[in-house]
Amino acid sequence: MAAVTLLSTDGLCRHFGGLRAVDGVDFSLNRGEVRAIIGPNGAGKTTFVSLICGRILPSSGSITFEGRNISALPAHRRVELGIAYTFQITSIFGNLSVFDNVALAVQNSMHRAGGSFFWLDEAQMRRRIFEALDHVGLDDRHDVKASALSYGHQRLLEVAMGLALSPKLLILDEPTQGLSDAEIAGFCKLVRSIAEDATVLLIEHNMDVVMEVAGRITVMNNGTILSEGTPAEIRDDEAVQHAYLGT
Structure with missing residues (x-):
């Protein structure tokens, strides 16, 4: 091909x-x-x-x-088109849960239809969040505060926030x-799967x-x-x- x-x-x-x-x-x-x-x-x-x-x-x-x-x-229009850059989304909110950090990224991933914005519904949002967390292996830590994660897991959370944008x-x-x-x-294994x-x-x-x-x-x-x-x-x-x- x-x-x-x-x-x-x-x-x-x-x-x-x-x-x-x-x-x-x-x-x-x-x-x-x-x-x-x-x-x-x-x-x-x-x-x-x-x-x-x-x-x-x-x-x-x-x-x-x-x-x-x-x-x-x-930048936000490029996100809508499918470009996600981790530098844009590395501001982890330590007092929020892992789930809520990814939710913030998803909420910023709005779709444009007929010139207006609409949000993903709750079921779509939860599915996208857990798919992203599962991909990086953090689904079992979804209710943990981001500040309680190890540095390596915080970096994985950043990747999950990018994946949640469906780039x-x-x-x-x-x-x-x-x-x-x-x-x-x-x-390295994660990159190959992404x-x-x-x-x-x-x-x-x-x-x-x-x-x-x-x-x-x-x-x-x-x-x-x-x-x-x-x-x-x-x-x-x-x-x-x-x-x-x-x-």
Whole structure:
């Protein structure tokens, strides 16, 4: 089956004064991929995905999602179209239960019909919440206060909040930061299961994780794409070794 492009950018730029944080990036992501974006600190990775999800708008260039130009759409409209970015939903409310934290994310996932908004009904909401919690293994902790969760489980709660939005594209920014080896192994398994229903784009510094879960890797440096390829191709790329892998 031929690959179907889910998301693409054309000449995407974001400048902050004289700083070219993202500088003319042409990028394409196929439906069903697990794609990793790597690069040294300051490479433009987080700015790039912030442009994709609408947290910031481009200085120039365009972003296309499912054939539609979304360059000027605000973040909440992109969520409605199916783009979820964990950075938008990592404000866990410690005094609320795990269930209620995910409920807040679901309530922000409104559908537009005839120019007006309507909410999911209670049964739909509960089903979506428990499906998301079950996916990350937190369904048995639904009534626990978020503040009582371990750090690793809080990160899983963040992922559940993203999954509850029923995304077509789930963007994860440094999802394994601070996790134990056992938690990282569980996260890799989780990403593979998420990819059965959604496209995954992740920024990640843990190269073992990148090499295990990503089908393709995009390497950024100085606001541009330095290289793209399979894990094996990136591992053997001399320019990447020099700029990022330190070899």
